[in-house]
Amino acid sequence: MWTKNERKRKVDQVKGKVKHVVGIVIGDDDLKADGQVDETVGKVEAAAGRTSRKTGNAITRVGKAMKR
Secondary structure (H helix, E strand, O other), rough: OOOOOHHHHHHHHHHHHHHHHHHHHHHOOHHHHHHHHHHHHHHHHHHHHHHHHHHHHHHHHHHHHHOO
């Protein structure tokens, strides 16, 4: 299950992809580049969010295992 932050980053990725494609279609290099940046930032932040969530889950599992 995605967290609220992960969903937001995925939306950022999609927005970046749309901007990139629109930039290509209309021949706007600035919009194309801006879209690429937004998409890449969204991917990196989403990966960081997944890592954070997985780390938290692992810590929780270890904590539960230690209580047994």
